[in-house]
Amino acid sequence: xxxxILQILNGLDKGSAYALIALGLTLIFGTLGVVNxxxxxxxxxxxxxxxxxxxxFNISYETIDESRTDFLGNPMTVKTxxxxxWFGPEMGGAIIDWSVPxxxxxxxxxMISIGFxxxxxxxxxxxxxxxxxxxxxxxxxxxxxxxxxxxxYGANPIPTGAPEVFRGSFDFGVMLGFDPNAIIYxxxxxxxxxxxxxxxxxxxxxxxxxxxxxxxRAGMADRETVQLLGINIDKRFTIMFGIAAAVAGLxxxxxxxxxxxxxxxxMDFLVLSFVVVVVGGMGxxxxxxxAGFLLGVLESFASMNEIKSILPGxxxxxxxxxxxxxxxxxxxGLMGRKGVMED
Amino acid sequence: MGILEVKNVNKRFGxxxxxxDVNLSVAENTVHAIIGPNGAxxxxxxxCLIGKLIPDTGSVxxxxxxxxxxxxxxxxxxxxxRVFQTPEIFGDLTVLENMMxxxxxxxxxxxxxxxxxSSHNENEIIDQAEAMLEDLNLQDQxxxxxxxxxxxxxxxxxxxxxxxxxxxxxxxxEPTAGMARADTNNTIDxxxxxxxxxxxxxxxxxxxxxxxxxxxxxxTVLAQGSPLVEDTPENIxxxxxxxxxxxxxxxx
Amino acid sequence: MLGLNKRDFSxxxxxxxxxxxxxxxxNPFPADSAMAQFNAGYPxxxxxxxxxxxxxxxxxxxxxxxxxxxxxxxxxxxxxxxxAVWMFKLLSMNVIxxxxxxxxxxxxxxxxxxxxxxxxxxxxxxxxxxxxxxxSFNLAYSVxxxxxxxxxxxxxxxDDPRILGVSRTEDGSIPVTNFFGLxxxxxxxxxxxxxxxxxxxxxYLCAVLMLLSFYIAIRIFRSPFGMMLRAIKSNNTRMTYxxxxxxxxxxxxxxxxxxxxxxAGGLLASMxxxxxxxxxxxxxxxxxxxxxxxxxxxxxxxPVLGAGFIKYFENIFSKINDSVLHSWFSFMPDGLENLxxxxxxxxxxxxxxxxxxxxxxxxxxxxxxxxxxxxxxxARLFRRKKPDDAKKSTQSTPAE
Numbered sequence: 001x002x003x004x005i006l007q008i009l010n011g012l013d014k015g016s017a018y019a020l021i022a023l024g025l026t027l028i029f030g031t032l033g034v035v036n037x038x039x040x041x042x043x044x045x046x047x048x049x050x051x052x053x054x055x056x057f058n059i060s061y062e063t064i065d066e067s068r069t070d071f072l073g074n075p076m077t078v079k080t081x082x083x084x085x086w087f088g089p090e091m092g093g094a095i096i097d098w099s100v101p102x103x104x105x106x107x108x109x110x111m112i113s114i115g116f117x118x119x120x121x122x123x124x125x126x127x128x129x130x131x132x133x134x135x136x137x138x139x140x141x142x143x144x145x146x147x148x149x150x151x152x153y154g155a156n157p158i159p160t161g162a163p164e165v166f167r168g169s170f171d172f173g174v175m176l177g178f179d180p181n182a183i184i185y186x187x188x189x190x191x192x193x194x195x196x197x198x199x200x201x202x203x204x205x206x207x208x209x210x211x212x213x214x215x216x217r218a219g220m221a222d223r224e225t226v227q228l229l230g231i232n233i234d235k236r237f238t239i240m241f242g243i244a245a246a247v248a249g250l251x252x253x254x255x256x257x258x259x260x261x262x263x264x265x266x267m268d269f270l271v272l273s274f275v276v277v278v279v280g281g282m283g284x285x286x287x288x289x290x291a292g293f294l295l296g297v298l299e300s301f302a303s304m305n306e307i308k309s310i311l312p313g314x315x316x317x318x319x320x321x322x323x324x325x326x327x328x329x330x331x332x333g334l335m336g337r338k339g340v341m342e343d
Numbered sequence: 344m345g346i347l348e349v350k351n352v353n354k355r356f357g358x359x360x361x362x363x364d365v366n367l368s369v370a371e372n373t374v375h376a377i378i379g380p381n382g383a384x385x386x387x388x389x390x391c392l393i394g395k396l397i398p399d400t401g402s403v404x405x406x407x408x409x410x411x412x413x414x415x416x417x418x419x420x421x422x423x424x425r426v427f428q429t430p431e432i433f434g435d436l437t438v439l440e441n442m443m444x445x446x447x448x449x450x451x452x453x454x455x456x457x458x459x460x461s462s463h464n465e466n467e468i469i470d471q472a473e474a475m476l477e478d479l480n481l482q483d484q485x486x487x488x489x490x491x492x493x494x495x496x497x498x499x500x501x502x503x504x505x506x507x508x509x510x511x512x513x514x515x516x517e518p519t520a521g522m523a524r525a526d527t528n529n530t531i532d533x534x535x536x537x538x539x540x541x542x543x544x545x546x547x548x549x550x551x552x553x554x555x556x557x558x559x560x561x562x563t564v565l566a567q568g569s570p571l572v573e574d575t576p577e578n579i580x581x582x583x584x585x586x587x588x589x590x591x592x593x594x595x
Numbered sequence: 596m597l598g599l600n601k602r603d604f605s606x607x608x609x610x611x612x613x614x615x616x617x618x619x620x621x622n623p624f625p626a627d628s629a630m631a632q633f634n635a636g637y638p639x640x641x642x643x644x645x646x647x648x649x650x651x652x653x654x655x656x657x658x659x660x661x662x663x664x665x666x667x668x669x670x671x672x673x674x675x676x677x678x679a680v681w682m683f684k685l686l687s688m689n690v691i692x693x694x695x696x697x698x699x700x701x702x703x704x705x706x707x708x709x710x711x712x713x714x715x716x717x718x719x720x721x722x723x724x725x726x727x728x729x730x731s732f733n734l735a736y737s738v739x740x741x742x743x744x745x746x747x748x749x750x751x752x753x754d755d756p757r758i759l760g761v762s763r764t765e766d767g768s769i770p771v772t773n774f775f776g777l778x779x780x781x782x783x784x785x786x787x788x789x790x791x792x793x794x795x796x797x798x799y800l801c802a803v804l805m806l807l808s809f810y811i812a813i814r815i816f817r818s819p820f821g822m823m824l825r826a827i828k829s830n831n832t833r834m835t836y837x838x839x840x841x842x843x844x845x846x847x848x849x850x851x852x853x854x855x856x857x858x859a860g861g862l863l864a865s866m867x868x869x870x871x872x873x874x875x876x877x878x879x880x881x882x883x884x885x886x887x888x889x890x891x892x893x894x895x896x897x898p899v900l901g902a903g904f905i906k907y908f909e910n911i912f913s914k915i916n917d918s919v920l921h922s923w924f925s926f927m928p929d930g931l932e933n934l935x936x937x938x939x940x941x942x943x944x945x946x947x948x949x950x951x952x953x954x955x956x957x958x959x960x961x962x963x964x965x966x967x968x969x970x971x972x973x974a975r976l977f978r979r980k981k982p983d984d985a986k987k988s989t990q991s992t993p994a995e
Contacts (some may be wrong), residue, residue: 035718125960131718132664136888137959139881143952151941151949271729271877278722313738320726320733327715327723393836419838431836433829436822444826445837447819454843458820458851459811461598465819501833508838 002173002182007300009172013189013258015296016196017043020251021273022280022288023200024244030220030283031237034123035131037138040270041145042245045114046252047261048149049107051158054099057083098163103253108246115245119238142267150263157260162188166257188257195254199247200289206243207285216240220283275323281336291334295319344407346371346512346544347392352401354387354568361387362398363568369512369561374538374545376555379565385548388565389516392546393425394418405512416453424505426515430497432504434490438481441489441500442472445507471507479503479533495526499533506537513537515547519554531557556580603813606896610809614802617641618792625789629922632914635907638782638795639866644903645798645805646862651886651898652805652812653855657848658884659893660821662828664721666880667708667728671701671853673735673875675860677742680749680870687759688770690779690800690865694858701857702850709849713842716831728877735872748871772865774800779866797866804862805899808855813895815851824848825893856883885955891965900966905951912950915943 021043028036060079068076084092095102122141126134161167166187173183207213219226219233226233252261259265276295280287301307303315314321326333345368354362362384369375379385390396392403394415403410410418419425433441446468451457463469476482479499484492489500498518505513518534519527531554538545538558549555555562555576562579564571572582579585596604613620622636635641654668675697682693712723735743743749753763757770764770772779779797815821826834827841834841864870873879882905890901920939924932942950962969 122956122960132662132721133959133963135664135718135721136884137956139884140952140956140959143948144956147946147949147952148941151946267878271725274722275726278719282718313734316733316737317730320730323726324711324723327719328711331715331719414840415835416838416840419836425836427832427836431830431833433826433833435829436825440822440825443819444822444834444839447823448838453838453840456820456847458818458847459598459814460819461600461814461817462819462822463600463817504833504837 002178003304005173005176006183006185007304008297009183009185009189011297011300012193012293013296014299015293016193017251017255017269017292018273018276018296019289019292020196020199021248021269022276022292023203023285024248024251025273025277026280026283026285026288027203027240027244027247029277030285031216031240032119032123032127034126035134035138036123037135037270038118038142038145039138039244039248040266040268040273041142042111042114042248042266043252043255043269044146044149044261044263044266046107046111046249047160047256047265048153048252049110049249050100050103050160050253050256051153051261053103053106054096054160057081057096057099061085097161100160100162100253100257103256104250107249107253111246111249112242114249115242116238118245119241123241142270146263146266153263155263157262159260160256162191162257166191192254192258196251199250203243203247204285212236212239272319275319277333279323279326279333281333284333284335287333287335295322298322345369346406347546348402348404349388349392350402350404352388352391352398352403354384354391354396354398360568362391365401365565365568365570367563367570367573369544369546371544372542373560374534374547374558375561375563376547376549376559377563377565378549378552378555379571382567383565384568385565386516387568389425389514389548392514393423419508419510420453422511424508424510424513426498426501426505426513426518428517428520430494430501432489432497432501434488436489437486438476438489438492438500439469439472439485441504442475442485442507443468445504446471449508475503475507493526494522495529498522498526498530502530502533502537506541506543510543512544512546515545515549517549517551518547519549519551527551527554530554534558597810599810599813599817603817603895607806607810607813610896610899611806614645614806615799617644617798617802618794622790622792626791627789632919633911635910637793638780638798640906640910641795641798642801642862642866643906645801646859646866647883647886647902647906648899649801649805649808649862650856650859650883651890651902652808653852653859654883655852655887655892655894655898656812656815656824656855657852658887659898660816660824660828661845661848663713663716663845663849664884665712665724665849665852666721666877666884667712667724667726667731668852668856668883669877669879670708670728670731670875671705671856672860672863672879673731673870673872674704675701675857676864676870676874677735677749677860678857679861679864680751680868681742683751683757683772683864683868684755685758687757688772689759690772690774690861693772693865694804694861697861697864698854698857701860702854705850705853705856706846709846709853713845713849725877725880728875728880732872732875732877735875743870743872746872748869750869772797772868801862801866804858808858809895809899816895820844820847828893885951887965889955889958889965891967894964894967897965897967904966909947909951912943912947913945917944 021039024042025036025039028034028039058081060081062077062079064075065078066075070076081092081096083095086092087095118141122137126137169184169186171180171183172185174180176183207217215226215231215233216236219237223233276291277288279295280289280291298318299315302318308315347367347369349365349367352362352365365384365388377385377388387396391398392410394410394413394417397411405421405423408421410421410423433444443462443465450468473482473485476485481496481500481503484496489497492500502518519530522530534545535558537543547555547558559576561573562576563573564579564585571584572579574582599607618636618641620636621641622634624630624634650672654665658664678697678700679693682696686692708724708727712720712727715723736745751769753769755762761770774796777796779800782793782795785792785794823839823844827845831841860874886901886905887898888901889904890899891897917936917940920936920943921932924935927935940946958965964971
């Protein structure tokens with residue numbers, strides 16, 4: 001029992017990331033009808049927002065501390081971040097420590113503007129072109145974006161720490177009444193899951209309870225009719241693209257402490273996220289979220305030693321295998337609407 | 344017994360009864376029109392005939408064989424060709440190539456791999472295709488990409504491609520929809536010519552009464568998914584039920 | 596000639612001449628000159644030109660003709676490489692059985708994957724092929740290690756059986772790949788004044804096979820089968836309602852292109868007998884997509900151009916570093932020189948992929964027909980200047 005719970009928990013953080021990326025992909029596909037291969041790159045840029053903010057906070061000036069000496073006997077140079085200088089060591093230290101959560105605020109305007117520029121500058125011209133062209137141009141864009149990041153940040157992963165309080169793990173099993181050390185779970189993963197739940201809930205609430213969201217949902221169902229009503233759907237869809245970009249970015253920001261960001265993390269996640277979208281059902285938001293968590297958990301179960309000893313290598317291919325089976329037996333996915341891209 | 348026999352066909356979409364107990368018999372070598380107001384189930388019926396939809400109950404027999412459960416290309420191979428509302432042709436191919444494909448399909452069946460022969464050496468096929476284009480008055484455009492033809496000519500080409508297969512039954516789905524008057528008249532003339540020259544049964548779904556009354560020998564009126572009347576054009580014109588259900592509504 | 600019409604035959608002839616004279620054409624600069632870095636006439640690179648040319652020609656038969664965009668073709672290339680290396684390990688160092696096996700295995704593998712993937716079309720097809728390729732890649736890295744040797748990659752060793760050959764040569768080293776005794780790595784160097792030209796056995800084997808592949812591709816393009824494939828791309832609905840079943844046609848195209856990929860993989864291994872899983876990764880599949888689109892999908896010569904273009908610039912651009920840039924711009928005032936170097940720097944050297952990505956986007960946006968369409972546009976521009984030909988150019992000609 002505890003082993004099962006542990007695997008479910010282990011699957012949740014990856015599942016959260018899949019769900020968030022797939023949510024954005026689905027929003028873009030459902031609203032604009034565009035297959036966006038550059039969405040993984042947005043996730044990656046989000047993670048690098050966290051890296052950037054951490055670097056900005058750590059910009060320091062140097063002073064020479066006469067009271068201390070280095071091993072050669074010379075006076076030691078001490079680096080003090082400006083933040084600590086302005087806010088005092090304690091407050092400043094806390095700000096630096098909390099740079100990843102603070103990067104959420106920092107990344108939202110950046111991601112939304114990137115989304116707007118992408119949509120207005122490029123994607124807009126591809127609405128009427130075949131899906132193959134959309135895939136190709138966004139694939140090109142993904143390469144460009146990741147190469148730009150590589151140019152500025154290098155090819156190596158950049159460790160980005162979570163705030164001090166969330167580092168380390170806690171014994172989750174004891175809380176549920178199991179033996180100590182049965183379920184050890186890192187704090188930050190729990191934070192990530194909670195964060196993902198809030199974002200997903202927020203997006204759904206936004207679509208459900210605001211007029212804006214209602215129009216967008218109506219547009220997703222039947223674009224032409226809504227346009228006939230004299231509503232400017234395109235403008236709203238552009239905003240949705242920005243929101244989708246922001247969701248992917250936020251997923252990336254918070255993922256930075258789990259996996260040190262590198263320039264190709266977007267591509268790695270993209271392939272899987274597409275599989276998630278397909279399994280959930282092209283154009284279905286609840287489907288994307290459900291499939292994201294489902295596949296995350298499934299992947300973590302498949303990597304249990306008990307399972308691997310029966311089916312070697314299953315952890316490597318389980319997601320693809322599920323996708324292939326779903327596509328062949330139920331092409332509209334778990335929750336897709338009938339007739340949407342079912343061909 | 345007609346060439347096409349539709350018996351007790353029902354089709355529901357969720358809560359909507361699209362077709363209710365449709366019975367229809369199309370006699371061989373006639374032109375049979377199916378008319379009816381929007382949403383009467385004309386397109387649904389047509390899709391049931393060509394294998395795109397499968398009715399919930401009932402039977403569709405073509406020359407004594409059931410078409411239900413067969414793939415669209417198999418139904419086509421039985422001798423039913425279809426003309427679509429918007430012309431479905433191979434836009435990236437030349438007009439001549441468009442015409443060659445159905446002739447290949449007629450000769451070779453659903454699939455044949457002749458990958459290393461040159462299509463320029465298929466003289467027999469090319470000759471047949473050119474002859475058909477001659478018939479259609481399209482021979483001047485044979486090296487054009489078919490996508491760049493006028494709407495009327497696309498329609499002619501599509502009808503010609505269907506005829507090239509020498510089908511027994513030709514189904515036309517609003518063949519003059521969205522056409523200018525001149526193109527409509529051309530299409531009517533072409534269909535009349537086909538009817539006179541060939542051994543062929545034509546079933547036509549049409550909105551334009553001018554087209555229907557210039558071509559049809561029998562007319563079935565559909566309303567709300569069920570056949571209302573079936574009669575000759577003369578009788579249909581004066582039929583009170585039809586006026587009420589259809590002509591009165593669209594004031595054609 | 597050879598069952599081709601005049602135009603196609605001259606195209607084949609041009610490609611043949613280019614391929615056979617490549618050692619001269621690609622080394623136009625004297626070996627010691629500053630421009631020598633733009634020479635591409637050395638065996639390793641020339642081999643890659645033609646091998647990836649074969650890969651792209653095959654991919655184009657699927658994508659260019661039927662419009663099915665596969666994101667998993669690298670899997671067939673990888674399978675081909677593994678098969679060839681196994682042949683070298685078990686049977687003999689002759690490349691012919693290795694190449695034959697790689698084509699057959701890749702063909703069977705693509706039959707399996709194609710049969711399943713082609714049950715869907717459009718983006719679903721792309722994702723299915725992508726999923727299969729990633730599965731193969733992941734398996735090659737993990738469980739299939741006994742066959743693929745995992746991360747290290749499959750290599751020849753001194754204690755391979757090699758039934759029809761020797762496990763080790765007399766001097767105790769691993770034998771080299773050969774074509775009935777003709778060693779693949781053997782290169783004849785011709786020195787003409789300051790120039791040096793290299794003629795490599797392996798390159799010529801690849802070039803001959805590339806010409807054969809190209810010839811078969813032309814025949815397929817011009818055949819009724821090719822016409823049917825174009826018909827699938829153009830209008831699948833009409834295809835069905837003409838009594839044709841699109842799936843066996845698409846599957847045949849898929850398998851043919853899979854076999855081309857297998858041939859390319861087998862040749863890669865024949866030139867350098869090792870095979871690694873990274874050849875199967877989806878970015879490698881993306882590369883062949885780039886080559887085909889960049890050159891011109893659906894055209895005969897496009898994929899060859901695209902493959903050559905990408906491999907050439909990959910090689911050249913990667914070699915340009917800051918000191919090279921400084922030497923180029925040294926005639927300018929210092930400030931301007933530094934500025935230019937800074938501006939160009941991100942796009943060259945390690946930044947080659949950035950240039951490639953940008954180029955690819957530009958091609959998809961502005962020149963969907965690739966380099967071939969670009970060439971046609973330029974040709975038309977010149978032709979329009981002569982009033983006599985103006986009429987002819989308005990008539991659309993069938994794509995090359």
